[in-house]
Amino acid sequence: MKTTKILFWVTTTIIFLFEGVLPATTSQTELAKEGIKHLGYPEYFGNVLVIFKILGVLVLMIPKVPSRIKEWAYAGFAFDFIFASISHGFVDGINFQTFFPILFLGILIVSYINYHKMKNTTIN
Template sequence: MQPKTTKIIFWVSTTLIFLFEGVLPAFTSQTDMAKEGIRHLGYPEYFGTMLVVFKVLGTLALIIPQVPSRIKEWAYAGFVFDFIFACGSHWAVDGFSGQAIFPLIVLAILLVSYASYHKLQGTKIL
């Protein structure tokens, strides 16, 4: 794969993560629907607020090129846990449905971003 193609794949997938996990939660986290969603899963309201803060910081770490690679690795790891636990929470409360599947779809996009990031850096995954 050409470096230009890899760069495009990286930026498209990382931008999608930035929009889904950074911008969208930042603008919608204080809505009644978002607060009810957190309550519905059995989490206290402050958990949702903390989650949004970490999501915004994590997406900024992924999208800003000057952020050191070690910080990016932690951000990628945090999002992997976030998506797995989101799937598990929705599955436990509502059963296996679209709400439980969506985090896995976003996880797949994150893994594309992660793989293309390492390819651009010339480093091996694991």
């Protein structure tokens, strides 16, 4: 159980930093705005995406949030990582940027698996 909690909190904290703190602090920079434009998305899309990312990481980090809502947050981040990879692949070709979101999808999956392990042991 201790290893499960450690894995959950480490991976969830990585997602929190990468998907919550980083976008919240850098979303209004010219580099971030140009990155959204480069992929063919309108500027408002980046702003909406940041809002949903911040809400999503809060849902994952706050223990008292109902599990059904956490499931939606996990699904949203999974879609985010998959579509980020697809967007970079189509626009820039196959390169590091194409696979970088898949790395974080793997981290998210570890968080998800350990969340359910912790949830199931508290129920039983």
